[in-house]
Amino acid sequence: MAEPIQVAVVGHTNAGKTSLLRTLTRRIAFGEVSTMPGTTRHVEAVDLKVNGESAVRFFDTPGLEDAVSLLDLMKMLDNCPTPPDRVRAFLRGPEARGAFEQEAKVLRKMLEVDAGMYVIDTREAVLPKFRAEIEILTWCARPVMPVLNFVRDGRSRKDEWLSTLAAYNMHACVQFDAVAPFVGSEQLLYHDMATLMRERRADLSRVVEHLEFQRRERLAAARTIVADLLVSLAAIRHPMTPEDFADAQKREKFIGDLRALVLRASRTAVEELLAVYGFRSDDADAAMLPWLDGRWEDDLFDPETLRDASRKLGTGAAVGAAIGAAADIALAGLSLGTATAVGAAIGGLASQGWGQFGRRLANKVRGVQELTLENEVLYVLAAHMVDLMAALELRGHAAQGKVQAGTASGTAELKPLMATLQASRAHPDWSLLQHRGARHDQRRRRLVEAIGEALRPIVDARLR
Amino acid sequence: MTVFQNGYQPIPPGERHAAVLLTETVRRIEQDGPLEDQDVMREAFHAETGNEERLLARGLLLGRRLQLDADLARWKRAAWGVVMLLALLAFVSAYGAAAAVIGSGRTVNAVTAFFALLALPTLTLVIWLLAIVSRGAALFGYLSFGNILLWLLARLPGERRPQALVMANAAHGLLERERTLAWAFGVVSHATWTLALVLVLSALGFAFSFQAYQLTWETTILDAGFFTRFVTLTGTLPHWLGFPMPEPDTLRAPAWPGTDHRTFAWWLMGCVFTYGLLPRVLVGVMSWAVWRRAIRRLSLDTAEPYYRKLLVRFEEMEASLVVDKEQRLVSEAHPREDIPKAGNEDGAVVGFELPPEAAWPPSPLPARLALVERIAGTFAERRAVLDRLSAIRPSSLLLVCHARSTPDRGTERFFREATRHSPRTALLLTSASDGNDVQRWREWMAQAGLDSIAFFDDVPVAAGWMGGGHG
Numbered sequence: 001m002a003e004p005i006q007v008a009v010v011g012h013t014n015a016g017k018t019s020l021l022r023t024l025t026r027r028i029a030f031g032e033v034s035t036m037p038g039t040t041r042h043v044e045a046v047d048l049k050v051n052g053e054s055a056v057r058f059f060d061t062p063g064l065e066d067a068v069s070l071l072d073l074m075k076m077l078d079n080c081p082t083p084p085d086r087v088r089a090f091l092r093g094p095e096a097r098g099a100f101e102q103e104a105k106v107l108r109k110m111l112e113v114d115a116g117m118y119v120i121d122t123r124e125a126v127l128p129k130f131r132a133e134i135e136i137l138t139w140c141a142r143p144v145m146p147v148l149n150f151v152r153d154g155r156s157r158k159d160e161w162l163s164t165l166a167a168y169n170m171h172a173c174v175q176f177d178a179v180a181p182f183v184g185s186e187q188l189l190y191h192d193m194a195t196l197m198r199e200r201r202a203d204l205s206r207v208v209e210h211l212e213f214q215r216r217e218r219l220a221a222a223r224t225i226v227a228d229l230l231v232s233l234a235a236i237r238h239p240m241t242p243e244d245f246a247d248a249q250k251r252e253k254f255i256g257d258l259r260a261l262v263l264r265a266s267r268t269a270v271e272e273l274l275a276v277y278g279f280r281s282d283d284a285d286a287a288m289l290p291w292l293d294g295r296w297e298d299d300l301f302d303p304e305t306l307r308d309a310s311r312k313l314g315t316g317a318a319v320g321a322a323i324g325a326a327a328d329i330a331l332a333g334l335s336l337g338t339a340t341a342v343g344a345a346i347g348g349l350a351s352q353g354w355g356q357f358g359r360r361l362a363n364k365v366r367g368v369q370e371l372t373l374e375n376e377v378l379y380v381l382a383a384h385m386v387d388l389m390a391a392l393e394l395r396g397h398a399a400q401g402k403v404q405a406g407t408a409s410g411t412a413e414l415k416p417l418m419a420t421l422q423a424s425r426a427h428p429d430w431s432l433l434q435h436r437g438a439r440h441d442q443r444r445r446r447l448v449e450a451i452g453e454a455l456r457p458i459v460d461a462r463l464r
Numbered sequence: 465m466t467v468f469q470n471g472y473q474p475i476p477p478g479e480r481h482a483a484v485l486l487t488e489t490v491r492r493i494e495q496d497g498p499l500e501d502q503d504v505m506r507e508a509f510h511a512e513t514g515n516e517e518r519l520l521a522r523g524l525l526l527g528r529r530l531q532l533d534a535d536l537a538r539w540k541r542a543a544w545g546v547v548m549l550l551a552l553l554a555f556v557s558a559y560g561a562a563a564a565v566i567g568s569g570r571t572v573n574a575v576t577a578f579f580a581l582l583a584l585p586t587l588t589l590v591i592w593l594l595a596i597v598s599r600g601a602a603l604f605g606y607l608s609f610g611n612i613l614l615w616l617l618a619r620l621p622g623e624r625r626p627q628a629l630v631m632a633n634a635a636h637g638l639l640e641r642e643r644t645l646a647w648a649f650g651v652v653s654h655a656t657w658t659l660a661l662v663l664v665l666s667a668l669g670f671a672f673s674f675q676a677y678q679l680t681w682e683t684t685i686l687d688a689g690f691f692t693r694f695v696t697l698t699g700t701l702p703h704w705l706g707f708p709m710p711e712p713d714t715l716r717a718p719a720w721p722g723t724d725h726r727t728f729a730w731w732l733m734g735c736v737f738t739y740g741l742l743p744r745v746l747v748g749v750m751s752w753a754v755w756r757r758a759i760r761r762l763s764l765d766t767a768e769p770y771y772r773k774l775l776v777r778f779e780e781m782e783a784s785l786v787v788d789k790e791q792r793l794v795s796e797a798h799p800r801e802d803i804p805k806a807g808n809e810d811g812a813v814v815g816f817e818l819p820p821e822a823a824w825p826p827s828p829l830p831a832r833l834a835l836v837e838r839i840a841g842t843f844a845e846r847r848a849v850l851d852r853l854s855a856i857r858p859s860s861l862l863l864v865c866h867a868r869s870t871p872d873r874g875t876e877r878f879f880r881e882a883t884r885h886s887p888r889t890a891l892l893l894t895s896a897s898d899g900n901d902v903q904r905w906r907e908w909m910a911q912a913g914l915d916s917i918a919f920f921d922d923v924p925v926a927a928g929w930m931g932g933g934h935g
Contacts (some may be wrong), residue, residue, distance in 0.1 A: 012870070013870055025782075044786050067874065102873075128840050179714065
């Protein structure tokens with residue numbers, strides 16, 4: 001690729017310029033974001049790289065704060081045949097180093113770049129100061145792409161802004177929500193920029209392709225993590241001797257340990273998902289992320305939620321009731337693995353190997369009970385993970401608020417996935433929690449792939 | 465060339481597959497817990513620019529630290545020896561069968577020898593073909609010479625490291641993922657069998673050259689025509705390749721004294737060559753070509769969570785560059801002016817940059833006011849209001865702003881000029897959405913040095929403050 005396309009990101013103070021750049025370059029640590037005005041006071045360059053080469057160089061600029069007075073000052077300048085001459089005359093003058101130093105930085109950059117992005121906080125009314133900003137920007141004679149920020153906010157005045165921009169002959173514009181970007185709006189942004197810079201169209205479409213490729217890979221990685229977790233948990237099979245089973249205290253402890261194991265594995269998966277999306281777990285502290293504060297974890301073994309899941313799964317019976325011995329110990333989420341496993345084992349015995357058969361027979365002879373996770377738990381977990389994936393995919397890196405934990409709403413669409421998952425039930429050795437080496441088992445890997453594929457339409461539907 | 469701390473050098477294009485293998489091995493090792501990689505990450509980041517290249521550089525550097533590259537070099541040296549060993553094994557099994565026939569006396573049952581020599585190589589070839597056709601290579605993946613080679617290499621005597629086994633598994637997994645396992649192992653299998661069959665042919669040639677054999681056939685239930693047809697049929701292909709075809713007379717009564725057994729011996733050797741060696745050489749070359757191509761295109765699966773996490777870390781290392789530094793005057797001097805004298809007993813209320821739908825004027829306000837005005841903020845409006853204020857010089861001035869808007873230097877400039885015209889100035893914020901808005905303005909006022917201005921977010925309180933100015 002040739003020289004990177006240079007783009008200055010400009011706008012009123014606190015309109016979300018740095019946030020936008022964080023989202024566009026996926027760099028959570030870039031710049032400084034706060035609700036205070038004038039947080040960015042220097043010009044900072046940050047590159048968007050495509051295959052290791054800089055494709056777009058963004059310049060984060062200080063906010064325009066006093067455009068009304070500046071416009072008046074610039075109008076008074078003499079001997080300026082064209083608008084850019086007027087800007088240059090101002091930059092040569094003393095005020096460019098004085099009261100308007102911040103604005104001078106922006107305008108100096110605007111004269112150098114290929115294009116500008118004008119970030120607008122659409123919650124603000126279209127006041128004279130904003131019109132002054134737009135007017136000054138047009139004087140720089142560079143293509144300007146307005147980026148409407150906070151369009152999803154209830155107070156957004158998008159339409160007022162659109163008509164104002166049209167009055168300044170800015171018809172192409174992008175709606176963007178730096179805090180919760182629409183899927184695909186980023187691609188739209190580059191696409192529309194290509195209409196402003198026709199000579200860089202090929203470069204910009206390469207950027208779009210690159211972004212889409214990265215997005216797909218991220219999503220694939222996320223699906224693998226979730227599928228891997230589900231396979232591992234479905235495979236769990238904890239043998240318990242008849243003596244231990246009879247002792248209520250030991251049984252309690254046993255169940256507690258198993259639950260702790262499940263929670264630990266789920267937490268690790270959540271952390272991995274956050275890492276794949278570029279969130280460090282120390283950023284995402286408990287207060288900020290409901291995914292780490294344990295609220296969703298309580299859901300996993302909550303009888304009410306499980307009953308609800310049971311209804312959605314169509315298993316009908318109340319949790320535990322169908323499984324005989326499990327009913328009276330009310331494990332809420334853990335069951336004795338006979339009922340579920342036998343069906344799966346018989347169905348897929350030929351493909352899953354005969355080793356299972358011998359193990360089960362031996363356990364039966366010795367009277368060993370095996371604990372497994374009920375489908376309802378896996379269902380609730382899967383629904384939560386889909387929520388998290390969707391939230392991460394939709395979330396911009398500048399979000400200072402929370403990832404919203406949606407309701408675990410997957411209903412019918414999770415059913416086929418649950419059916420596929422049953423194959424794992426017959427393979428206690430596929431649980432990575434107990435057998436680390438299982439990761440490389442070819443048949444297990446194929447199942448993980450299948451679960452990942454089953455997740456694809458569910459997550460995609462959430463992103464639409 | 466930049467010299468790096470860990471001695472990283474760019475991967476030559478021909479060595480890319482080795483880097484992929486090392487990286488995959490490191491991935492498997494790290495599944496048991498991450499390796500310390502701060503300096504390696506940094507070095508890989510600076511040495512390469514592409515995503516995959518950086519991952520490979522990291523893998524290569526860590527692999528070197530674990531001496532995986534030494535293992536790999538050792539494998540390369542040892543591989544030929546092991547292939548020779550395997551070939552010997554194949555030779556022993558193939559020739560052993562034939563020797564049972566040939567070595568038992570001066571009479572050789574030619575048809576039995578044909579099957580004894582060709583059965584095993586053909587069977588293994590069919591298994592390989594099945595693996596290729598099924599694209600799965602399930603059984604072949606474990607029971608082939610390729611896998612045996614890998615297994616033996618990982619367990620070579622000498623300085624054995626547990627990682628060698630991981631590397632063997634990584635190689636297996638990598639080939640499987642790329643769906644080239646059958647082809648890659650095919651190269652080893654076919655090479656082994658080619659060598660073995662060359663040995664078999666040499667042994668046959670030697671035996672037929674220096675010993676007099678009688679090649680015959682025997683039967684209990686078949687007729688002589690069957691053998692004539694069998695030999696003619698199997699001999700046709702070798703005949704096209706230049707091997708002599710036995711005369712029908714020879715075939716009908718091979719045990720007849722004076723029969724020429726030479727052509728019959730050539731037929732046997734021709735069959736071993738044509739049906740044993742030739743197909744092996746052909747599929748061997750084909751496998752080698754497919755394998756080479758696959759190796760050239762070998763790449764990391766960057767959609768793996770493990771690699772995505774590393775890529776995120778690399779991304780975070782990308783630096784941004786400050787190109788136009790901040791040169792703010794630490795505190796712009798705003799000389800404290802004398803408190804202006806009021807020229808009027810009444811107060812003034814000015815709304816500044818309020819959104820159009822904001823209620824105006826705010827209520828309740830004191831009944832007597834010298835000026836109630838709202839402006840959107842154009843330069844002319846500002847000028848006009850400031851002129852009015854300087855003329856009136858109200859006893860108290862209440863500026864009304866929209867709490868949710870962000871205060872800026874334009875606001876500051878207006879405030880500063882307005883305060884010059886009244887002894888008491890206050891700011892009233894309306895329609896705050898929460899405490900954050902008010903707090904933001906409060907902090908901004910302190911930062912801008914506007915603390916002489918009183919601050920309200922409640923209309924009645926502000927109205928009370930205005931009334932308090934009387935008398």
